[in-house]
Amino acid sequence: MKNIFIQHRFIKKAVVMSSVLLTVLMTNSCSDDFLDQPAYNNTDSDKVFENLQTAEMFVLGCYRGLVPTEMFYQLGAGDTVNHSVEALNNSKYNVGNYNYDAYTPFTVTGIYSAMYAVIERTNIAVYQLAKMPESAKRNALIGEAKSIRAFCYYNLIRIYGDVPAVWEPLETMDPNDENTFYPKRASRDEIYDRIVGDLQEAATDIPTLAQSGFGTTERLSKEGVNALLAKVALYAAGYSLRWELNTSNPGVVSRRQDNARVRELYQIADDACSAVINGGTKSLVQSQSGKSGFEALWFNFDRRNFGAVNSEMLWHIASLGQNTNSAFQIYAHPGYRGGVFGSRSSQQMILPSYYLSFNQNDTRRDVTCTSYSVYFLADGGANDTFVDVGTTYSAIMPGKFRLSWSVEPQAAADRNLNIPILRYADVLLMYAETQNYLNSGPTAAANAALMTVRTRAGIGTLPMPSGQADFLKAIIQERKWEFAGEFTLRTDLIRTNSMTTEIEATRQDMKDLTRRIGKYANVATYRLYKFHRNTQVYGDPFLALPYIDITDPTEIATIKNVPTNSANFAAYQTALRSIVGAHGQTTSPDDKWYPTQMFEAYTSTFNGNARKAVGFGAGFNVLGMGNNMYSKPFGYAENGGAYPGWVESANDGLFFGFQTNKTELLPFAAQSAGHPMIDNPNLTQLPGY
Numbered sequence: 001m002k003n004i005f006i007q008h009r010f011i012k013k014a015v016v017m018s019s020v021l022l023t024v025l026m027t028n029s030c031s032d033d034f035l036d037q038p039a040y041n042n043t044d045s046d047k048v049f050e051n052l053q054t055a056e057m058f059v060l061g062c063y064r065g066l067v068p069t070e071m072f073y074q075l076g077a078g079d080t081v082n083h084s085v086e087a088l089n090n091s092k093y094n095v096g097n098y099n100y101d102a103y104t105p106f107t108v109t110g111i112y113s114a115m116y117a118v119i120e121r122t123n124i125a126v127y128q129l130a131k132m133p134e135s136a137k138r139n140a141l142i143g144e145a146k147s148i149r150a151f152c153y154y155n156l157i158r159i160y161g162d163v164p165a166v167w168e169p170l171e172t173m174d175p176n177d178e179n180t181f182y183p184k185r186a187s188r189d190e191i192y193d194r195i196v197g198d199l200q201e202a203a204t205d206i207p208t209l210a211q212s213g214f215g216t217t218e219r220l221s222k223e224g225v226n227a228l229l230a231k232v233a234l235y236a237a238g239y240s241l242r243w244e245l246n247t248s249n250p251g252v253v254s255r256r257q258d259n260a261r262v263r264e265l266y267q268i269a270d271d272a273c274s275a276v277i278n279g280g281t282k283s284l285v286q287s288q289s290g291k292s293g294f295e296a297l298w299f300n301f302d303r304r305n306f307g308a309v310n311s312e313m314l315w316h317i318a319s320l321g322q323n324t325n326s327a328f329q330i331y332a333h334p335g336y337r338g339g340v341f342g343s344r345s346s347q348q349m350i351l352p353s354y355y356l357s358f359n360q361n362d363t364r365r366d367v368t369c370t371s372y373s374v375y376f377l378a379d380g381g382a383n384d385t386f387v388d389v390g391t392t393y394s395a396i397m398p399g400k401f402r403l404s405w406s407v408e409p410q411a412a413a414d415r416n417l418n419i420p421i422l423r424y425a426d427v428l429l430m431y432a433e434t435q436n437y438l439n440s441g442p443t444a445a446a447n448a449a450l451m452t453v454r455t456r457a458g459i460g461t462l463p464m465p466s467g468q469a470d471f472l473k474a475i476i477q478e479r480k481w482e483f484a485g486e487f488t489l490r491t492d493l494i495r496t497n498s499m500t501t502e503i504e505a506t507r508q509d510m511k512d513l514t515r516r517i518g519k520y521a522n523v524a525t526y527r528l529y530k531f532h533r534n535t536q537v538y539g540d541p542f543l544a545l546p547y548i549d550i551t552d553p554t555e556i557a558t559i560k561n562v563p564t565n566s567a568n569f570a571a572y573q574t575a576l577r578s579i580v581g582a583h584g585q586t587t588s589p590d591d592k593w594y595p596t597q598m599f600e601a602y603t604s605t606f607n608g609n610a611r612k613a614v615g616f617g618a619g620f621n622v623l624g625m626g627n628n629m630y631s632k633p634f635g636y637a638e639n640g641g642a643y644p645g646w647v648e649s650a651n652d653g654l655f656f657g658f659q660t661n662k663t664e665l666l667p668f669a670a671q672s673a674g675h676p677m678i679d680n681p682n683l684t685q686l687p688g689y
Helices: 001-024 042-048 052-061 069-073 091-096 110-130 136-160 188-204 222-237 259-279 293-302 425-436 444-457 468-483 489-495 501-515 552-560 568-583 605-612
Strands: 080-082 241-242 252-254 311-318 348-350 373-376 386-390 419-423 526-530 548-549 593-597
Touching: 001 110, 042 110, 052 110, 052 136, 069 110, 080 091, 110 136, 136 222, 136 293, 136 489, 188 222, 188 259, 222 259, 222 311, 222 419, 222 425, 222 489, 222 568, 241 489, 259 425, 293 444, 311 425, 386 526, 419 425, 425 444, 425 468, 444 468, 468 489, 489 501, 526 552, 526 568, 548 552, 552 568, 568 593, 593 605
Parallel strands: none
Antiparallel strands: 080 348, 241 252, 311 419, 373 386, 526 548, 526 593
16 A cells, blocks of 8 residues: 555645646646646756656647546536436536537536647647657657557547647747648548557556556556557547538438458557566456455555556546545435535436346445435434435446545545556457457457456356347447446447437336336335444445345335334334344344335335335435436336336436437537636537537
8 A cells, every 4th residue: 555655645746746847737627728838948848858757748748638527527427327416407417418518507617628638738749759869768668658648638529529630839839820820620540550659559558567566557658558549540440420520411320431450459459458468467357355356446546455456457537635635426326414424415326127126136236226225214313323225216326436435535525446447358348349340240359358348247157149249239338337427438329329229229128127127127116124233434345235036015015014003013023133134134123124116206205214214314305426427216116107207207317318419419508708618719619519
């Protein structure tokens, strides 16, 4: 742990140094503008690049701002897995449901400026390093800066489509050329081809993690660059919303027209994945200390025990303390009300259709999804008891980044949690995809790669799809199970030309689930949760509440007979423990259980009384999440023979703003100064906006 924290302090020092010496914009707020940067002079930049030590610190400073808060705050939902629970007129709810335009707050305003701020820093680094004497160290730093720049363009293109391409620092550009300050959109294919080439060169110049001496995958190594190369090449070859550049003609979701180049890009991705896989230094984290491999991965990652996850985490962004702490993860967790962890409200939920999609043996479900939240029993006082309370289907929250697994934050709004970017599991699934494409169907190598991911998850016995189309569908689903909440699923669906299909299928699944028909006909209406006290300590390894789904009519009749008189609580608990025993679970006289009607509102009379009967206070009807979903009935019957409005409504229902061949990309904001369309008269807007 000591080495990791030293590395963090070094990165923070590099960030400060690069901003002091060059006064380059380092922040991510919505008001930042790519061109609104404090001036610096050539003498300052030349001074920084007098030697490789200070040059390296400048390059390390380029990592700052790579994942601005908006990347998760606004775009963390809408992927058929995560859903916003903010107020219905809130920007996150609208963006997560694809209801955005250029002229209202319902769009993304800060990612554009944040990415170009980093691009300017990397352009300075590449330019200045090129003037230094050639050496392996210098070449590696150039490759590192180009790789960071490539990541920025990858983000810009997958969000906005064709964007301006800037490859030189401002200090070297002609101030009399309007394109210097008002660059036009450039072809995404040209940008992709350039950054693919940059990454190919970087992969030869940047050392492996073992050779580098970094000791942490917070910095790009050869393995990380190859993984990024594979990712970018697949996006370059994949589908996106395309239109005739710098015109207002409508576009369609399609690939680039050069089929030979598409195949070449798939081969580049395949080779890059092969380099990582055959390098023999990377592997999936496996089970340890009673935890499944997937659970051990995220528990150790949250605990900053990076040595235990370096084999799988190919690249994650350093985030520690006041200067470099990111707020991305305060929006996605199980929700907390008071106590040691403070009052933190989750602003996202997991769609129950996704929660129920997991195989019963899949160990990823209870890591990714939490059907519990942390609350106090009585009044939240210092001597109160805090509990992990079971929730309903409309109150399942994200679990990979839970506060209780983390190290203690330095301030209430901070989370000392790094930002995951690339994992070995991603390399395996990308390799399975490239093998499937290049060979018109899955090869033995493709099957083995997919099987490796499935085996770690506990579902290695699932049948393996055989045809090319079916295998790709399996990969898309596997990515959803594996990478929920990791910033890629939304655009992955576009890249694989499955966004419209997946959105339509999810809408139908959610409607069928509320009615308990089709594949959801046998989903349990009632669940028995075990009463569980929260330890109120950071590093609590608690994973999930024990529960039993109840479908037997006699048992349902018993659990529905909730007493309201405390004199009858003990007899009720005896009856519940009898049901638990009948389901093969060991229980003791001290155990307590309580039923939950999973399709009613969490705040319903039945659910409230059931919690009171096990000791919860009378006011225990508030969860640490937005209340638009959990305080209303989820079931069709429970909602008076109607779908919940957030599931099916023209004005605010699930993905209500989605329009094929339009909303796959976001418009440039044009509401006020500081927005791209206001500040750059040479920009053209995405057709349709």
